[in-house]
Amino acid sequence: MLGADMKTIVTTALAVGILGLVAGYLIFARDGGGYMNPIQVFFPGSDLLSQIGDTLSGGERIRRNVLLSGAVGAVVGAAFRFGQGYRGR
Numbered sequence: 001m002l003g004a005d006m007k008t009i010v011t012t013a014l015a016v017g018i019l020g021l022v023a024g025y026l027i028f029a030r031d032g033g034g035y036m037n038p039i040q041v042f043f044p045g046s047d048l049l050s051q052i053g054d055t056l057s058g059g060e061r062i063r064r065n066v067l068l069s070g071a072v073g074a075v076v077g078a079a080f081r082f083g084q085g086y087r088g089r
Contacts, residue, residue, distance in 0.1 A: 013078035020073020024066040031062070041066055 029036040041063055045051065053059070 009078050009081045012081040013074045016077025016080075017070050017074030020076075021066060021070035023073070024069025028062050028065040028069070036062055 025035070025038065025041065029038075029041055036059065040059060044059065044063065045053075
């Protein structure tokens, strides 16, 4: 029984975490009238010039806020489902 409960907790955490990433992207990834390219948000460049440009344009801040939104969503989803399991008993 614990396995099925854990599966629903993880599934809910993933689903709500993805929703958190999408919401975070829509809220924080505005870049001068448009949205920052999703590839730049989730897969930053590794060379020095890309990192410098990222720092100057605020890309690091945007990335951090979007990823934190996803993490908060995952934690909230897991806590919600975990609480649902105990309320039903």
